[in-house]
Structure formats: C-alpha cells, structure tokens
Amino acid sequence: MHMRRHVDRQEMELRDRGECSWVADIRARVDVARGIARTPDDFQGALREMGVNVRESSTRRGDWVYSLVETPSRQVTGSRLGASYTKREVTGWLMSPTRKAPGPVTVRNVRELAAGAIQVKDLRELVALSEAVSVVSRGGFRSLSAMDSAASRMRGMPNREATVARLERARQYCAEHGILPERSVAQPRKRPAGEIGTRGAYRTGQEAHGGHRSARQQARREERSER
Numbered sequence: 001m002h003m004r005r006h007v008d009r010q011e012m013e014l015r016d017r018g019e020c021s022w023v024a025d026i027r028a029r030v031d032v033a034r035g036i037a038r039t040p041d042d043f044q045g046a047l048r049e050m051g052v053n054v055r056e057s058s059t060r061r062g063d064w065v066y067s068l069v070e071t072p073s074r075q076v077t078g079s080r081l082g083a084s085y086t087k088r089e090v091t092g093w094l095m096s097p098t099r100k101a102p103g104p105v106t107v108r109n110v111r112e113l114a115a116g117a118i119q120v121k122d123l124r125e126l127v128a129l130s131e132a133v134s135v136v137s138r139g140g141f142r143s144l145s146a147m148d149s150a151a152s153r154m155r156g157m158p159n160r161e162a163t164v165a166r167l168e169r170a171r172q173y174c175a176e177h178g179i180l181p182e183r184s185v186a187q188p189r190k191r192p193a194g195e196i197g198t199r200g201a202y203r204t205g206q207e208a209h210g211g212h213r214s215a216r217q218q219a220r221r222e223e224r225s226e227r
Contacts, residue, residue: 022068022071022074023080023081024123024127025068026052026066026067026068026074026081027081027082027130028123028129028130029051029052029126030047030066030085031130031131031133032046032110032114032126032129032130032133033050033052034094035130035134035136036102036106036107036110036133036137043094050115050118051069051070052066052067052068052069053067053068054067056087057077057087060077062088063077063087063088064077064078064085064087065077066085105181106180110133110179113125113129114126114129117129129177131166131170131173133179134170135167136174136179141180144182144183145183145184146184147170147180148171151164151167154167
C-alpha cells in the first residue's frame with residue numbers, strides 16, 4: 001500500500017508556501033495513470049491523456065523521464081520522484097500476477113476526475129485523487145467495505161496510525177466521488193473444466209457396469225434352470 005516517494009527541499013518549500021510544484025503535478029498524474037492502467041502500454045496512453053510525455057532515460061538505465069506536454073522543459077526522472085516511479089518498478093508492478101486490475105467504473109470515474117482537475121489546474125484536487133487511487137491500487141480494493149475491513153484490522157496495531165489515516169482519507173474520497181461501490185459483486189466459484197462431466201461419466205460408467213453384471217447373472221440363472 002506504501003509507495004516510495006522522494007520530496008526534495010525545493011518542492012517542500014513550494015508546498016509550504018502554498019505554491020504549485022510542477023514536480024508534484026507530474027507525480028500526481030503518474031500516480032493516477034499507474035493506478036488505472038492494466039499494461040505498460042496502457043500506462044503510457046493514460047499519461048498522454050493527462051498531458052505527460054514519457055521516454056527512456058539516456059543516462060539512467062531502467063529509468064524514465066517524465067515531462068509536461070505544455071512545458072517540455074519541465075522534466076524529471078522517475079528516480080527523482082521516488083524509487084517506485086522508475087521504468088523498472090512501474091513495469092514490474094503493472095505486470096505482477098498478484099496485482100488486481102481496477103474495474104471499469106473505477107477507471108472511468110478516475111479518468112473524468114483527473115481530466116477535470118487538470119483542466120482547471122487544481123493541483124490540490126489532483127493530488128487528493130492520486131493519493132486515493134494509489135491506496136486503492138496498492139491495496140487491491142474493489143469496494144468501500146473492503147477498505148473498512150482493512151482499516152479495522154490495522155487499528156490498534158503498532159506503527160500503523162499513519163497508514164490507517166491515509167486509508168480512511170482515501171475511503172472518504174472514493175465514497176464522495178463514486179470511485180468504488182459499497183460492496184463488490186461476489187463472483188460465483190468456477191468449477192474446474194470437465195469436473196461435472198467427469199463425475200457424471202463416472203456414475204454412468206458405474207451404472208453401465210452394474211447393468212452388465214446383472215445381465216450376466218440373469219443369464220447364468222436361466223442356464224442353470226434349463227439344466
């Protein structure tokens with residue numbers, strides 16, 4: 001659920017003064033794109049939708065360079081944003097077999113919210129969205145009730161106060177903006193292929209063998225009676 005972020009002194013000073021940081025802007029857009037993408041190609045497509053170009057770094061192997069389309073001179077490497085933002089880490093995360101891809105409703109609503117925040121240049125809203133999407137994505141949450149259950153399990157555990165607070169903020173944001181349903185739809189358990197047919201064939205085979213035995217026994221009885 002945690003992501004490794006790096007916030008340098010200049011960015012912190014801008015944030016403390018209430019000024020917009022283009023680095024924070026790029027990081028937020030990358031967070032959103034990673035949270036709703038299903039593949040590395042989908043990730044890059046989502047970034048383009050949100051006005052971010054991405055290319056491989058010529059000096060850092062396994063890293064990416066992100067830049068704003070409207071101001072290409074404002075570019076930053078993934079490693080500067082944090083270890084989780086490099087090409088190696090993002091690609092590994094998206095391709096992980098244990099990752100739960102977001103549902104279509106979540107993806108649609110997040111894209112709309114991100115587009116609105118970017119259009120009006122509301123960095124505060126974009127950051128709030130990115131944090132919520134990150135929590136949902138990292139936790140693999142498909143419903144608000146799943147987030148409630150996770151928070152309940154962690155309450156009272158040592159050194160989990162900040163995690164619980166972040167989870168609760170994300171839960172509130174998701175509820176207010178319809179990013180997740182109250183409860184996820186239970187999927188019916190899938191039987192292994194051929195399970196029913198195999199059992200049916202086994203029973204049918206038993207009945208067939210039983211029928212053959214009965215016919216043979218009846219023939220023997222009739223043969224003895226004729227003698």
